[in-house]
Amino acid sequence: HHPPPPTPPLRQQMASSMWQAFQSPVNFEALFKFNDISPRVQSHLAAVYATLAGGVLVTTASAAAAVSMGVSGGGLLSFLATLGLLIWLGVQGDKENTAKRLAIYGAFTAMQGLMLADFAAVITYIDRSIPLTALLGTTAVFACFAAFALLSRRRSMLYLGGVLSSGLTILVLLGFLRSFFSFGVSSLELYGGLALFVGYVVFDTQLVVEKADAGSTDFVWHATTLYLDFINIAIRIAIVLARNKEDNDRRKARRDSAART
Numbered sequence: 001h002h003p004p005p006p007t008p009p010l011r012q013q014m015a016s017s018m019w020q021a022f023q024s025p026v027n028f029e030a031l032f033k034f035n036d037i038s039p040r041v042q043s044h045l046a047a048v049y050a051t052l053a054g055g056v057l058v059t060t061a062s063a064a065a066a067v068s069m070g071v072s073g074g075g076l077l078s079f080l081a082t083l084g085l086l087i088w089l090g091v092q093g094d095k096e097n098t099a100k101r102l103a104i105y106g107a108f109t110a111m112q113g114l115m116l117a118d119f120a121a122v123i124t125y126i127d128r129s130i131p132l133t134a135l136l137g138t139t140a141v142f143a144c145f146a147a148f149a150l151l152s153r154r155r156s157m158l159y160l161g162g163v164l165s166s167g168l169t170i171l172v173l174l175g176f177l178r179s180f181f182s183f184g185v186s187s188l189e190l191y192g193g194l195a196l197f198v199g200y201v202v203f204d205t206q207l208v209v210e211k212a213d214a215g216s217t218d219f220v221w222h223a224t225t226l227y228l229d230f231i232n233i234a235i236r237i238a239i240v241l242a243r244n245k246e247d248n249d250r251r252k253a254r255r256d257s258a259a260r261t
Contacts, residue, residue: 037150037209044212044219045150051102051223055109056230060135062113063120073114082111089224101220108224112231123238127245134238141237142230145198149205158210160203167196194236200229 037045066073085108092101123130149157174189208222216222 037154038213041209041212044217044222045208047219048208048222048226051105051219052226052230055105055223055227056135058106058109059113059116059231062110063116064113066114066117067121067124071114071117073111073117078111078115082108082115085111086224089221095218098220101218105220105224109227116231116235119235119238123242126242130238130241130245133241134234137237137241138230138234141198141233142201142226145201146205146226149202150209152202152206155206155210157202157206160199161207164196164199164203167192167199171196190236190239194233194240197229197232197236201226201233204229 065071085104089101089104089108092104094100120131123134171189171193174186204225208225211222
């Protein structure tokens with residue numbers, strides 16, 4: 001028998017909430033301007049997505065190394081270190097020191113991989129193909145919705161901000177309740193969270209464009225916002241795949257049992 005599919009780490013959701021606190025207010029005067037993306041912003045986006053890809057690779061390598069060595073990284077110290085690195089990256093004043101900011105980002109993404117080691121170990125035990133399938137599926141989903149955001153009219157998706165923030169608050173509250181009352185993750189929480197972070201991909205992509213257009217060159221922080229969206233989507237896709245695998249195994253076991261009788 002397989003262990004039950006894990007639930008989305010509460011600490012991951014808490015980290016996402018802390019990230020939201022660092023977001024700059026949306027300039028609502030910009031909502032009604034619909035200009036094409038300039039070459040300068042396109043260059044900025046290329047740096048953002050390259051940094052995002054690097055962070056995902058570091059997290060994947062960190063989690064895989066921890067699983068192979070049997071290291072458990074889901075403790076309080078790992079959580080505090082990860083959250084501390086995220087806060088440091090958000091408040092670090094020298095935005096022009098790219099090397100330093102990339103180092104902090106790299107440490108943060110490596111710690112995220114360590115935090116997800118236990119989760120990855122259970123998922124791998126259920127089916128070794130799930131981590132790769134979840135990674136590829138998340139990449140496809142992320143790419144599709146990021147492209148949708150870039151091809152949509154400028155600023156047209158920034159109205160989603162309030163709705164998404166409310167949804168994130170509800171998601172975190174459900175996580176707290178689950179930790180106190182020890183009930184399993186519901187389908188509403190799982191699929192609602194998946195839809196929520198897909199929405200954040202669209203919202204954050206357009207927000208990055210607007211910040212870059214306004215003169216912000218902090219591609220490391222912009223990549224961090226998208227990285228957290230990516231990780232939260234990947235976790236939920238992995239859980240969906242694990243649940244489907246266990247459901248299929250149970251149906252197969254019942255069929256085999258019926259055939260023997």
